[in-house]
Amino acid sequence: MSNYAHPEVLVDTAWVASHAKDANVRVVEVDVDTKAYDESHVPGAIAWAWNTQLCDTVVRDIVPKAQFEALLTQSGIGNDTTVVLYGDNNNWFAAWAFWQLKIYGHKDVRIMDGGRKKWLAEIRDLDTAPTDPTPSPTPYKAGEPDLSIRAYLPQVQEAQKAASAVMIDVRSPQEFSGEILAPPGLPETCQRGGHIPGARSVPWGKACNDDGTFKSADELQKLYGAEGVSQSKPVIAYCRIGERSSHTWFVLKYLLGVNNVVNYDGSWTEWGNLVGAPVEKGAAKSVGQG
Amino acid sequence: MKPEHYSERKVEVDGWEVNLTTYQLGAKWHTKADNVSPGAALVRISADTREEAEALALARATKLLSRTKRRV
Numbered sequence: 001m002s003n004y005a006h007p008e009v010l011v012d013t014a015w016v017a018s019h020a021k022d023a024n025v026r027v028v029e030v031d032v033d034t035k036a037y038d039e040s041h042v043p044g045a046i047a048w049a050w051n052t053q054l055c056d057t058v059v060r061d062i063v064p065k066a067q068f069e070a071l072l073t074q075s076g077i078g079n080d081t082t083v084v085l086y087g088d089n090n091n092w093f094a095a096w097a098f099w100q101l102k103i104y105g106h107k108d109v110r111i112m113d114g115g116r117k118k119w120l121a122e123i124r125d126l127d128t129a130p131t132d133p134t135p136s137p138t139p140y141k142a143g144e145p146d147l148s149i150r151a152y153l154p155q156v157q158e159a160q161k162a163a164s165a166v167m168i169d170v171r172s173p174q175e176f177s178g179e180i181l182a183p184p185g186l187p188e189t190c191q192r193g194g195h196i197p198g199a200r201s202v203p204w205g206k207a208c209n210d211d212g213t214f215k216s217a218d219e220l221q222k223l224y225g226a227e228g229v230s231q232s233k234p235v236i237a238y239c240r241i242g243e244r245s246s247h248t249w250f251v252l253k254y255l256l257g258v259n260n261v262v263n264y265d266g267s268w269t270e271w272g273n274l275v276g277a278p279v280e281k282g283a284a285k286s287v288g289q290g
Numbered sequence: 291m292k293p294e295h296y297s298e299r300k301v302e303v304d305g306w307e308v309n310l311t312t313y314q315l316g317a318k319w320h321t322k323a324d325n326v327s328p329g330a331a332l333v334r335i336s337a338d339t340r341e342e343a344e345a346l347a348l349a350r351a352t353k354l355l356s357r358t359k360r361r362v
Binding site: 181 | 298311329354
């Protein structure tokens with residue numbers, strides 16, 4: 001992990017096995033499928049549900065500050081706690097949680113490299129009974145939201161018109177081309193298929209090895225560099241609802257050290273439903289083909 | 291408890307590639323089906339045998355995947 005820009009944000013499964021029950025460490029499982037934790041989990045881990053606890057359940061938005069503070073307090077997390085996130089699908093929603101923890105300024109957040117998949121494949125201990133954390137004695141105090149790591153629609157529209165940012169579409173090639181409107185088997189949640197004009201296609205999973213761990217810095221540099229990612233231009237990552245793109249945002253910002261990268265969590269369910277928004281269809285072209 | 295008999299394999303369902311992950315924990319077998327390239331979990335099933343868990347997962351995955359429309 002030493003050749004990453006910020007290796008301190010990753011821990012391996014062995015580290016978690018040794019530290020999961022440390023007093024200043026809280027391991028949190030965040031899954032795409034919120035039933036996975038009930039099936040089995042890392043001993044000592046708690047679970048957060050992305051669709052009820054890590055979002056505003058009325059307005060489409062990230063978790064509100066007061067709700068975030070209550071969640072962390074109830075989870076036994078203080079401002080100085082080391083939070084280790086992991087989950088299924090190579091840490092999709094663990095990255096989503098990481099992004100929100102950074103928005104609210106939590107200092108020490110890490111991701112377990114390889115996530116749930118690697119833990120299982122290594123035949124490590126599992127619990128089935130839920131962990132009941134003792135709430136933190138001191139209420140958690142979140143910082144003011146750091147929205148410099150989040151893109152809103154007007155910013156994306158402006159960047160698209162001016163071609164002032166590298167737009168990375170991290171969905172599957174079929175979603176990018178417009179062949180399908182959502183990942184196979186999931187409900188269609190947009191009116192139009194395709195991608196934001198000018199976007200480059202780099203499916204999120206290309207950043208991972210078969211065992212779920214992140215690829216090396218050199219491999220990641222080659223992958224994203226070939227699509228125009230560099231320090232010289234802002235980068236906007238998007239997907240369908242913002243969770244796969246938070247994974248890519250994490251890779252670019254913390255593993256490659258790209259300074260100006262944002263997650264557009266409105267993503268395709270916003271852009272692809274917008275009246276009058278320009279849409280491009282068709283398979284990805286190589287850089288230089290437009 | 292430790293998981294046993296962990297396995298992963300890819301199968302094609304209704305023209306889509308599906309990843310089946312199965313393991314045993316205690317008396318139960320757990321299978322997850324996901325749609326590989328996007329990576330989203332389609333179904334998670336627990337049953338008394340590997341065969342039952344994988345058959346149920348595949349049946350449910352087939353039902354879900356058959357609803358996906360291709361627009362060429």
